[in-house]
Amino acid sequence: MTLYILCLVLFCIGLYGVLRKRNLIKIIVGLGIIEYAMNLFFVLLGYRFHGRAPIAAQDQNILNMVDPLPQALVLTSIVIGLGVTALVISIAIRIYEKYGTFDITKIKRLRG
């Protein structure tokens, strides 16, 4: 229970970073933290006390392994996160090249 809440606190820190920071790199960092928090949350959901890693060994029976499904999903989600982060960074680099700054208060050629 406490772990879940702490994990969501991490999520909220990332959210705060995305919403409040005025620097492109900081926003990307916030996005990364959101992704970490989500992944951690999903893995926490699949944990069992005294569980074993879901890899069978030759001499042991399959007993009390942790849930493999969230781990598979989180693997997918890590890779998706990598893709998104890389894309956003490349956009940020191009923006830096055009404007010479990472500060979004100075980047407002578009009206809201």
Added chain:
Amino acid sequence: MNTATIIPFFVIIPLGAAFLISLLGRLIRRFSDIMILFSSALLFGLSIYARVLLSQASGKILVYKIGGWVPPFGICMVLDGLSAFMLVTVNVVAFFITLYSLSYMEKYTDKPKFFTLFSLMVCGMNGIIVTGDLFNLFVFLEIASISSYALVAFGTEAEELEASFKYAIMGSVASSFIFLGIAFLYGFTSTLNMADIARVLSIKPNAWIVSFVSVLFLMGFGLKAALVPFHAWLPDAHPSAPASISAMLSGILIKTLGVYALVRIFFNIIGATHNYLSILMFLGAFSMLVGVILALSQWDLKRLLAYHSISQIGYVVLGIGLGTPLGIFAGLYHLFNHSIFKSLLFLNSGAVDYAAETRDLKETGGLAKVMPVTGWTSLIASMSIAGIPPFNGFFSKLIIIIACVQKGCLGYALCAVIGSILTLASFMKVQKFVFFGQLKPGFQNIKEVPLTMKLSMICLAAICVIGGLMLLPSLKFFLDDAVSVVIQGTHYAASVLGVALNQ
């Protein structure tokens, strides 16, 4: 091998086309053009064929089990009335936009990359529509959104990059809300198959967690659909993209990612209650009015159209939020019509941009004389969006208003009428300043756009004109099946699991 085998091809064809284009597009000239045209024409035909197959299938539902695993354990693909309807909408629009982009994209460098991304976007949308698994929906949603982030920035100018960054950040936050929602649902039900989740949720006592999850989904998909409190990215992203991509984004992407997913989750998985419906109705009416009022003061053609997208999405959501069969019917019908005429309008604006090199309403004028095809098709589309009789927009708006009155929501009906009048006003302005009136000097010798662009605009305009015919009884089954899927709500679970287990 049975008839359900057709379903995975909606994903395989665009995916294979994308990989092949990126591999061979640079080596063989014109390969990318031919390949993309071939694949989208094939998808167009296949989607209509799938609709025909569906009406022959027993129980009006087809389920395909990937890898032969039985549903709660493997992933299954589901084709029912609603998804067949969405497939036809997406693939029809995508086909005409492909035709249009063949000439339009000559303005940009590196056409093979454009078509690769375009094809991936279609693949993502088709994947969202046919999937029967919640996490799989998330994965394909990411494919569609990542390719759209990249496509918005395709011109690599300063404004485009900025709009794309904004869009990418808001889109990723939306995705993270959706992912968190999926995580909560998995923790609660311990399954990911949509039908199975619906079954488990109907057994377990209704709890706080379901409301929390639906709020998360509402935020996530609302961001993707650009409902009003979450709309900030849309007016930047849509005008900045190349015109054919604006047409895709506005015409079908926000509907597939936003409205379809919302409908699927709220009606078929969680089961719509009165509270959700009233939230949806309120958001719909709110976006309808705010969108159209903001649109009135715009002078950039594409930006004006983008605000109208918000407003029209409001109509769709209002219709669906009514929850009565007539309301849902009208909402879905309006969704189809809006895809057609809004993509047509964006294509028109692209044609204006292509020929006259400007999108500012103050600079253009009298273009109908030199560009007759663009002028007339845009007149048809404008009348259609404003709801003038013989065109399709009129019928769907009329039915939405009737449905509102039937349910006794006179306030919402009034909102819809006001929105419609304001839409008419703003499109009168567009027609006056762009296509009619005095032909400005300097535009004397511009030419009409190339053949494929003309062809696709004419075809879309023709669909606008005959769209009203869909109310005829012989064609009405197309919509009725979709409506019945939504109305039956969580009965979805029983039918999907039943079909899957019997096969």
Added chain:
Amino acid sequence: MIFAAIVAIEVKDLLSSVIAVGAVGFALCLAFLILKAPDLAITQLVVEILCLIILIRATIKKDLPLVIEGRWVFNTVSTLAFICLFLFFAWTALRELPRFGEPIMAVAKKYLSEGISKTGAVNLVTAVILDFRAYDTLGEATVLFTSVIGIMAILRRPGRKKLKDMDNAR
């Protein structure tokens, strides 16, 4: 981890912020190991390294002072209020989840009991991602492919053809 995350958000210098986020990532990797997810730990580790390299290359030599604009207090307060509201509702929802360490595992039991005999893979996570849910993995590979193509499209130059070239092309 939370401490490192706060540092990452609040620190003024961009490079230290990036390094702090690296610390969060490595802590996450350790957490995965403790939670018995070695596959994830490996993947997280290598992905983290790659992200850090890219981020550091992006930020190096490009530091700048932070500015504080007007309405700062109002915006912060509204954001914090939203977050508090979010956490409160999350807390009420979390109470109805199964207790930590005792998941329901309705579907997963079948994966555990039949995974090896049905797929022949000993690593059950691999069995899940490449056999039971291989279609997801196809989607995931496609996401990466999309982002690679997207990055190459964004980073290409020049983005538009010049007018001169267009006239030649016609």
Added chain:
Amino acid sequence: MRDNPKAGMTLIVKTVTRLTVGLILIFGIYIILHGHLSPGGGFAGGVIVGLAFVHLMLAFGKDVAAAKISKNLASNLESIGALMFLSVALLGFFGGSFFLNILAKGTPFKLFSAGTIPLSNICIGIKVGVGLFAIFLALVVLEKSKEQE
């Protein structure tokens, strides 16, 4: 590996890199091939392979690494990897269903077991490794061309 003293980092870094890159590559390939037996798999292994090339590029400068794999080759290889994965999926149609695992399962704990899973792992490994390298190369080429302007 021709040595170009002007590009890249110091001699120490270069020497160490020369020793370790091979090891890192082999480790990546090991992880890819044993994905169905031990932790890891196509993604982790692919990222490691990609990192080996990135490592090379950081130490020796862009030209040496680009000589090993050019940008076009990288993106072509990536498409080929993706197509191979799709065709592994389509292979299932011979058995009657998309993504059906049709090859013989073999005995567990052996390297050649688990049907199509190792094949898919190899495809993903190629795709991911080369794709990440392509991303990095694109970023570096961009910075270089900016300096020249």
